[in-house]
Amino acid sequence: AINIRRTPLAGRGYEYYSEDPVVSGDLAAALINGLQTNHVGACLKHFACNNSEFKRTEMDSVVDTRALREIYLHGFERALDQSSPWALMSSYNKLNGTYTSQNSWLLDSVLREEWGYEGVVVSDWYGIKDRGSALLAGNDLAMPESEYNKKNLAQAIKDGRVTNSDLDKSCARILGMVAK
Numbered sequence: 269a270i271n272i273r274r275t276p277l278a279g280r281g282y283e284y285y286s287e288d289p290v291v292s293g294d295l296a297a298a299l300i301n302g303l304q305t306n307h308v309g310a311c312l313k314h315f316a317c318n319n320s321e322f323k324r325t326e327m328d329s330v331v332d333t334r335a336l337r338e339i340y341l342h343g344f345e346r347a348l349d350q351s352s353p354w355a356l357m358s359s360y361n362k363l364n365g366t367y368t369s370q371n372s373w374l375l376d377s378v379l380r381e382e383w384g385y386e387g388v389v390v391s392d393w394y395g396i397k398d399r400g401s402a403l404l405a406g407n408d409l410a411m412p413e414s415e416y417n418k419k420n421l422a423q424a425i426k427d428g429r430v431t432n433s434d435l436d437k438s439c440a441r442i443l444g445m446v447a448k
Contacts, residue, residue: 270296270312270343271359274319289339293346300351309354309448312347314392315379316340316368318359325395328362336363341378348383354445355388358407360395369396375406388445400424408438 269283270292285292300310317329317340331340347353356379358369368374369391379385390409396402399410399420410417424430 269314270347271314271316271318272339272343280321289341289343290346292343294350296343296347297350300347300353304351304354307448309445310351311355311357311390312344312353313357314359315344315356315389316359316374317363318361318368325360326362328365330364345383348385353387354448355390355409356385357390357392358395358402360392367395367397367402369407370398370401370405372405380406386441386444388441400430403430403438404434408441 269280269285271284272289272292273284273287285295296312300312303310317331317336318324319329344356358371358375361368363371363374366373375389379389388408389406391402391407391411393411394414396407396410396417399417400423402410403421403424421430425435
């Protein structure tokens with residue numbers, strides 16, 4: 269967990285490494301590399317701007333682009349530059365109006381296209397509101413699986429919102445992690 273510790277009132281803030289994205293990113297990369305050297309997969313989390321426990325499943329982290337890039341995303345980018353975690357966990361919150369688990373700009377444009385991340389993106393527990401939208405945004409695995417998510421994804425497939433190609437990309441990432 270390498271979110272930026274912004275307040276001592278964050279109930280799980282003790283899990284985060286630092287208020288400094290450079291320190292957080294470097295420590296995370298070292299831990300990831302150490303774990304995975306021993307064939308234990310690491311999961312980098314909570315992507316991104318998960319800085320409060322109060323209403324964490326519904327809050328909207330409104331952050332301008334410069335602060336987002338320089339403070340909140342920089343540690344993740346730095347960790348990914350120095351390591352290759354098998355998984356990355358999306359957070360509960362919205363980021364500028366869109367849940368992170370369904371945020372295609374965050375998960376697809378930034379994480380996968382810009383930074384080149386090829387691993388699995390997994391949701392935080394019950395962190396997905398719309399399974400079809402989450403899969404299209406790049407969130408491969410809903411945790412834990414639920415009847416609601418199954419029905420929602422099946423309907424998105426039936427409606428043609430999610431294609432076989434979309435499913436294949438996500439399944440390939442999951443199977444790649446299973447093979448490790």
